[in-house]
Amino acid sequence: MSPNQELAQARSELILASSSYSRVECDFGAAKGKFLSESAALNPTVFFAGIEGLSDRVRRSNRKIDRLGLGNAAVWRGWGKESLEALIPEGFLDVLHVSFPDPWPKRRHWFRRLVNSEFLEIAATRLKAGGVLRLMTDHPGYFEAMKEHLALQGGWVEVSWEDDLERPITEFETIFRAKGDPIGRIAVKRVEELRS
């Protein structure tokens, strides 16, 4: 069974696990679960769902979550935009985090980048009305491309990066900040239904 077929089954687990929380956030590319587990510890009234492509990282994340006794977080294995579609029901998320997706700097590899118009279309359907997408990257060219895709799709409005939750630093943010690399970040709110 492919990881994304398993995710279709995991959807019911997610719905059950998050059913007593009025707010749900997803961290796409959750790595070893630092941001996810710290977010869950800091914000116990919110459920945090992670998606990560590498199974050893998924296991490590879930072990960390169990060790910390966090009932409001879990990570599932999934790959690419299809996994967001498979795991997350429509209109489910308050916030979707995509932090430091692989930049694929060479032009001939840009088609592999996660954040593009197809990904944004799926993201828009998975967010609640008024839900927020938070994007971060250390790659200036990718950051410009993300903003272009958002503008082209329309129906997004930029909102303040600061919000009403405590936001820990991500694993890769720690590394890039230590190197003094510039970090592009943008939070956008979904204000329109997708045009057909």
Ligand SMILES: C[S@@+](CC[C@H](N)C(=O)[O-])C[C@H]1O[C@@H](n2cnc3c(N)ncnc32)[C@H](O)[C@@H]1O
């Ligand atoms: C550069 S790391 C960033 C990790 C984390 N978001 C952070 O800020 O520290 C990217 C993570 O996304 C995962 N990843 C990359 N491409 C993916 C894809 N298409 N689907 C799912 N996970 C992916 C990688 O395995 C890795 O753990």
